[in-house]
Amino acid sequence: MTATVTRLEATGIVLEALERDPAAPIIASLGHPAYDLFAAGDRPANFYTWGSMGLASSMGLGLALARPDLPVFVLDGDGSLLMNLGSLATIGWTKPARLVVIVWDNGLYGTTGGQDTATAHGADLEAAARAMGIDRSVTVRSAEDLRRAVARALTEPGPWVIVAKVTESRPGVKPSLDYVAIKERFMAAIGSPEAAVAESSA
Amino acid sequence: MSMTTSAAPWAVAVCAGVAAAGSRHVVYVPDNPLSHVLRVFADCHPGLRTTVATREEEAFGIAAGLYAGGVRPTVMLQSSGLGNSLNAFTSLLIPYRIPVLTIISMRGEPGEWNAAQMPMGRAVGAILDAIAIPHETIAAADEAEAAVKRAADLAFTSRLPAACLLSRRMTQQASA
Numbered sequence: 001m002t003a004t005v006t007r008l009e010a011t012g013i014v015l016e017a018l019e020r021d022p023a024a025p026i027i028a029s030l031g032h033p034a035y036d037l038f039a040a041g042d043r044p045a046n047f048y049t050w051g052s053m054g055l056a057s058s059m060g061l062g063l064a065l066a067r068p069d070l071p072v073f074v075l076d077g078d079g080s081l082l083m084n085l086g087s088l089a090t091i092g093w094t095k096p097a098r099l100v101v102i103v104w105d106n107g108l109y110g111t112t113g114g115q116d117t118a119t120a121h122g123a124d125l126e127a128a129a130r131a132m133g134i135d136r137s138v139t140v141r142s143a144e145d146l147r148r149a150v151a152r153a154l155t156e157p158g159p160w161v162i163v164a165k166v167t168e169s170r171p172g173v174k175p176s177l178d179y180v181a182i183k184e185r186f187m188a189a190i191g192s193p194e195a196a197v198a199e200s201s202a
Numbered sequence: 203m204s205m206t207t208s209a210a211p212w213a214v215a216v217c218a219g220v221a222a223a224g225s226r227h228v229v230y231v232p233d234n235p236l237s238h239v240l241r242v243f244a245d246c247h248p249g250l251r252t253t254v255a256t257r258e259e260e261a262f263g264i265a266a267g268l269y270a271g272g273v274r275p276t277v278m279l280q281s282s283g284l285g286n287s288l289n290a291f292t293s294l295l296i297p298y299r300i301p302v303l304t305i306i307s308m309r310g311e312p313g314e315w316n317a318a319q320m321p322m323g324r325a326v327g328a329i330l331d332a333i334a335i336p337h338e339t340i341a342a343a344d345e346a347e348a349a350v351k352r353a354a355d356l357a358f359t360s361r362l363p364a365a366c367l368l369s370r371r372m373t374q375q376a377s378a
Contacts, residue, residue: 027267047270051293055263058255059294062267062275065227065253086256090264094253179298183270192272198358200224200274 005143007032007104008169011040013143014073014102017150025063025190026073029056029080031111033104035171037075044189048175048182054084057101061087063190064096064159070190071098071154078105078119078163085128088161092133097157100150101129102164105139110168129161137161209245212343212372213238216305217247219350223358225274225303227251229261233280235307235373258283262290265302274358276303281310281326281367282319291333291363301357304335304365305350311370330365337365341372 005013011033018024027047028034033056034048049056060074081087081103091099107120119125129137136158140146146164153160176182187194216239220228226249230236243250255261258279265275279287284306295302309316310323330337336356340349350366357364 025270049294051297052263052290055259055266055290055294058260058263059267059270062229062264062269063271064267065251065264066268066271066273084260084263086260087263089256090253090260183298183300187270187272190270192270194361197269197272197274198361200272 002141003106003165003167004141005146005166006169007106007166008036008040008171009143010104010146010164010166011036011075013146014075014150015041017147017154018073021071023190024071024073025186026075027056027060027063028075029053029077031077032169032171033075033077035174036169038175039171039173042175044185047186050177050179054080056080057087057091058084060099060101061091061094061096064099065094067190067192068096068098071100072096074099074101076101076103077110078103078107078125079109079117081125082118082123088129088132088134091159096159099159100153100162101160102162104166105163106166106168108168114168126161126163134159134161137163139163139165141165209242210238210375212346212375213242215343215346216350216368217242219347219354220276220303221247221250222347222351223274223303223354225276225354227253227268227273228276228278229253229255229264229268230278231255231258231261231280231283233307235368236278236280239278258287259290262287262295262302266294266300269300269302274303274354276305278305278307280307281323284326284329285322288329288333291335295363296333299361301361302363303350303354303357304363306365306367307373308367308369313370326367335363335365337367339367339369341369343372343375346372
């Protein structure tokens with residue numbers, strides 16, 4: 001592991017790139033990726049998951065299919081993506097052009113105490129994504145490379161998988177535990193207010 | 203171009219219920235009866251999109267994203283896959299109140315030949331009750347459209363998942 005950037009710093013780089021796009025959704029995997037997103041910059045278009053380990057990329061895929069007009073960012077973890085590798089196959093099949101899955105890869109189950117994940121022992125998530133038909137798959141190891149990859153992902157059609165080698169940060173703050181409020185604020189921010197979905201029917 | 207005359211009436215009715223509910227994206231893990239439903243969607247509901255998931259939990263994750271993007275989602279699965287999806291129900295859909303019209307093709311009912319289908323087939327109702335997901339079993343084609351629509355209305359107004367269980371007695375009926 002040759003990472004030179006902490007996950008918290010790396011999260012800040014993503015937020016910086018989206019500064020002028022407050023409606024760009026970011027879905028964060030549970031635990032440390034979500035805590036770091038909250039710490040780096042709470043915004044209404046952040047969706048913090050508190051469970052459903054592995055499903056952040058699936059949720060991002062569904063959102064990207066529903067809203068091809070938006071760049072959809074997912075902040076996943078290596079352990080979480082390993083739990084739902086099939087998601088890469090479905091993303092590779094459906095190929096939503098503006099979906100950007102960023103995988104914070106620290107080789108650890110950071111939220112549960114730092115046990116090794118398989119990426120610390122040879123599993124290569126970029127290669128997995130590529131093998132599933134996601135050509136725009138890269139691995140980055142520095143702040144500068146991450147900045148460049150995110151900039152490309154915002155301009156060149158994807159889907160993108162950016163495996164970002166990061167070191168563990170020690171998040172000190174956590175987002176709201178009001179799950180329904182997280183969802184309602186998120187849906188309003190990205191322009192699909194929930195009341196409208198409730199009223200829509202054939 | 204459409205071949206509705208040869209489609210199973212129950213499948214036509216299920217599709218009509220999904221369409222009437224305003225759901226225009228179905229995520230699924232296939233099984234044999236559901237293939238009839240998928241054919242009717244393809245032939246008669248060209249505006250409706252379908253996406254295959256690799257497993258049921260993933261399907262509900264995709265559905266949650268569709269909902270957040272303003273689309274009323276439907277997930278279709280076989281009863282054997284309900285176990286695979288429980289984490290999505292209990293730690294995403296229910297706590298965040300994300301509604302999904304859930305259509306479960308039943309196996310493991312009386313008459314089942316495959317013992318590997320029986321434990322989950324028998325447990326589906328009790329599992330859904332345990333996590334407070336409302337469900338209705340549909341056993342006749344002429345009830346199917348209304349029952350699917352009812353489940354969808356319940357889901358999308360209560361903002362929680364609701365399920366329809368398609369009984370084998372109905373889904374075994376041959377095409378007309």
